[in-house]
Amino acid sequence: MVHWSAEEKQLIASVWGKVSVEECGAEALARLLIVYPWTQRFFDNFGNLSSPTAIIGNPKVRSHGKKVLTSFGDAIKNLDNLKVTYSKLSELHCDKLHVDPENFRLLGDILIIVLAAHFSKDFTPACQATWQKLVGVVAHALAHKYH
Amino acid sequence: MLTAEDKKLIQQIWGKLAGAEEDVGAEALWRMFHSYPPTKTYFPHFDLSQGSDQIRGHGKKVVAALGNAIKNLDNLSQALSELSNLHAYNLRVDPPRFSLQFLSQCLQVVLATRLGKEYTPEVHSAVDKFMSAVAAVLAEKYR
Numbered sequence: 001m002v003h004w005s006a007e008e009k010q011l012i013a014s015v016w017g018k019v020s021v022e023e024c025g026a027e028a029l030a031r032l033l034i035v036y037p038w039t040q041r042f043f044d045n046f047g048n049l050s051s052p053t054a055i056i057g058n059p060k061v062r063s064h065g066k067k068v069l070t071s072f073g074d075a076i077k078n079l080d081n082l083k084v085t086y087s088k089l090s091e092l093h094c095d096k097l098h099v100d101p102e103n104f105r106l107l108g109d110i111l112i113i114v115l116a117a118h119f120s121k122d123f124t125p126a127c128q129a130t131w132q133k134l135v136g137v138v139a140h141a142l143a144h145k146y147h
Numbered sequence: 148m149l150t151a152e153d154k155k156l157i158q159q160i161w162g163k164l165a166g167a168e169e170d171v172g173a174e175a176l177w178r179m180f181h182s183y184p185p186t187k188t189y190f191p192h193f194d195l196s197q198g199s200d201q202i203r204g205h206g207k208k209v210v211a212a213l214g215n216a217i218k219n220l221d222n223l224s225q226a227l228s229e230l231s232n233l234h235a236y237n238l239r240v241d242p243p244r245f246s247l248q249f250l251s252q253c254l255q256v257v258l259a260t261r262l263g264k265e266y267t268p269e270v271h272s273a274v275d276k277f278m279s280a281v282a283a284v285l286a287e288k289y290r
Contacts, residue, residue, distance in 0.1 A: 035272040052268050109252050116259035117266045125178045128256055132182040 002137050004079055011130040015115060015123075016076055024118070025069030026062040028111045030055050036106055042099060068107075075138045082141040090145035101143035108135025149280060153273035154220045160270055161217050163262065168214065171257050172206025173198075178253040186249055189240055209250075216281055227284045235288035247285065251278035 004012075032039050034052045043049065046060040055061055071089065078085040093099045112131050116123045149157075164171055180187050180195055180202075193201045212230055219226035234240055255274055259266040 031268045031271060034268045035275050052272075056268065112252070113255050113259050113266070113271060116256040117263050120260045120263055123256070123260055125174075125181045128178055128253075129182040132252075 001080070002082075002133075007126075008130045008133070009079070011127050012076060012079075012134060015119065015127060015131065016073070018119075019069075019115070021069045021073060022062070022066045024111070024114055025065035025067070025072075027056075027065070028107060028114050029065030029068060030058075030061050031110045031114065032103075032107050033061065035110065036103075039103055039106070042097065042103075069111075072111075072138065075141070076134075079137075082137060083144050086138075086141040087145055090142050093142060094146040101139065101146060104139035104142050105136075108132075108139050111135060149220060149273070149276055152269075153276055156270050156273040157217055157220070157277050160258065160262070160265075160274065161214065163265070164258075167261075168210040169203060169207040171254075171261070172208070172210035173203045174206070175250065175254040175257045176202050176206045176209065178256060179249050182253065183249040189238070213254075213281070217277075220277075223280055223284050224287070227281065231285050231288050234285045247278065247282035251275065251282070254278065 030052075033043070033049060033055050040049050043060075043064075046058060046064075048054040048058060049061075074085060075082055093101075112128065112135065115131065116128070119127075177197060180190075187195055190201075190205075193199070193205070195202065212227070216223055216226050224231075255266075255271065255278075258274065259271075262270075
């Protein structure tokens with residue numbers, strides 16, 4: 001089981017408390033689709049993904065981004081019980097969605113860049129280190145039920 | 148593949164760092180050591196404490212090399228040839244993609260913290276592609 005120090009929990013909570021799940025989620029997902037265009041393969045039914053502008057303005061992207069980040073919030077609330085919390089979601093991503101777990105790492109890194117752009121100097125090296133650990137652990141939990 | 152637009156964006160964004168290159172390099176390295184402790188294994192001979200002269204000096208070197216690459220985007224292979232040899236035969240950073248991913252991530256975080264909204268998805272994409280291209284060239288001679 002992953003151990004979280006009091007300082008790490010504080011760094012996670014203080015950043016998360018200031019995040020707009022809707023804005024951040026939309027932005028992170030949009031950037032995933034823009035920076036790593038092959039990830040669009042999972043979103044054939046999302047409509048117009050033909051350009052960065054189209055992707056950023058796409059309402060399905062926004063709404064799905066919000067869903068994804070809301071789920072990330074669940075992970076944060078259940079740091080000591082992540083594998084169980086994400087058990088069903090992991091099965092879903094493997095059995096129904098067929099998403100290569102590498103994509104979880106990509107999205108995690110992008111989320112961190114979105115946070116960095118948003119929080120600027122406040123996104124300190126200590127903050128980044130904790131969040132890199134967090135996205136890594138979340139990605140791992142999401143991949144856990146793959147077979 | 149870097150498009151003409153990518154190249155323009157990269158050059159523009161790098162231009163905005165004028166004067167701060169040393170800080171950017173040092174901070175990117177520091178973040179990398181902090182977020183990815185295994186990367187420290189390549190620097191046992193360094194003082195890795197925050198603000199150390201060696202981190203600053205090396206950060207400056209790294210950023211200068213990237214700056215040179217940016218001036219030669221049409222011929223990265225040649226521009227980075229010496230460094231490619233160094234990484235393959237002397238440094239043997241293992242595997243090169245691995246560490247450069249971490250350096251790329253940390254460099255981008257530094258750029259994002261400094262540029263905020265200006266670190267648009269298009270710029271983000273261009274820089275990510277550029278760092279991938281640099282990593283590929285540095286790995287060319289590994290075997």
